[in-house]
Amino acid sequence: MKEPGMTRLGIVLVGLAVVLLPWCAGGLLWLSQAHGIHESIASGEDRDGEAATLAYKGVQVDWTLYPDWEFKPLLGAESAYFVFVFHYTNTGDRAIYLMPSYTLASPGETWQAANEEIASYIEDQVEDDLGVRDEPGLLYSVPAHSTRHYIAVFSQAPDAREFYVDVDIWHDRSLRIRYARDPATSDAGTWNYLGSAWVAKYRCRG
């Protein structure tokens, strides 16, 4: 039994509307992002020339921090994030594989892992600003005498005054990076680097 109603033209029009809708919606969302309607970019911050690069077992670690990176979801309130871009340099003669994990802790807050979703939304702007390419995924190769980059984003509590980030890429130690706001010597919005330290953590039988 033929269902009266839709002509072939009707089918084509409905079909085109359905198949094109996600692309049109996506285009509108992309345009809103590209013009920065929902985001503001905090200025990058390094460690004022301090030779703070650290190396262990042939892996040299450096980083760039964007404190107070503000991201506004389409339907939600704006929030601030710490955006770290880690730069891993392989100083050895053979390629290595890195499988980093990151933890941010601040007083009064629970620990948090890096937020990959927010990182994926902002990575283009970060890459453009630094001229680097973020490595996707859990595990990636760093060729000999080369540097690879990884964006790690953490949400920022509104009243956060200090925090540290543990960078886990070695089996037997982690790199702990400390930052704090110091209103006595700078604007309330400035984060100061307090230094790094190697920490040993228990990791299930060793």
Place this chain on the structure above:
Amino acid sequence: MRLIVKHFGPEWGAAVMGTAAISITMQLASEVARPFSALLYVGLGYYLLATVFFIVVLVPWTLRFFWYPEEVRKDLAHPIRGNFFPTVPISFILAGTGTNKLGPFLFGPTIAYHLGVVFFFVGAAGIFIFGVLLVRAQFLNKDIRVGHANFAWFIPPVSHLVIPVLGACSMDVYWADKALAPVLFMVSMVALGVGLLNFVFVGAAVWHRYTYRGVPPGRMAPTMMIAIAPTAILVVFLMKFAQAIEAGHGSLFGLTLPATFPIIRFASCVLWGFSVWWLVITALFLGHYVTQVGHPKTFAWWAYTFPFEVFVVATGLLSQVVAPLFLRASLEVLNGMVVVVWVVVVFGTLGWLRSGEYFAAAHAEE
């Protein structure tokens, strides 16, 4: 309206599944290289479209339970149609997965991650309930025959396998070090056990049918693609579980990333390999159906979408840990094919609706 609800079969959830999974394939494809980064927003577009489909499907599907319970009972007891009931609970799970990955762009992380967990529990409850009902119906059905076996029987086991995917995804994005993590883990592991072992048992039954009774008629042809899904979903689960361990600061319930990751990577490659092989088999039989048996336009064409899309998701996740150049290139090509298949199925469905077959009792027998 009542006529539409009466004939609204349990299989309509497959349209939601086949649209929702594209949002994830697009998100993964956007990470490969800079020229593809805009695909993230196309993924958001598919997420929004899938949300519309979800609501449009959920209303008549739910109403049918209250307005036409006898029709629902007949379908549940049917050896082929009954297997499609879990497609709507699966859609809840996919809604949760999409919300976890793309929801933060729309609502912010907090709302997205909490909404994802709500979808987890609702979807898991539905999948477990239908899983038990369908096995009961199958074992008590005296009229079931070998010729009824087909790859649509994979849907109830596969539906259990998507639960740990969302469980691991939820732990990855937010819940790994929260009090809810053990609950997510245990529900996921129970579902993994149910899905994995049922996949083996059901697979044997369906293989028996295909070997000794030949292939089903043409209207069931798309169900062959379903067999690609279980192993692909297992790959997705394993990769997301590794990410959940990473999000748990390198250790989750005593499982450490360095200890578990080699096994995860090895097993993922093996399972992905089976999915690739079955994709080749499906392509061969598609040719056989089109040229010799017949391949009519039916709603079952949606069976080509979600299994293929989850295979692409598995490819994308695997590319992050092994053979990145080859698999990332494959990911982009497969992502394009996913869209082509989806477009063909959308137009095919509209043509099928126009033919009036929606109101016919379409029971594919042997």
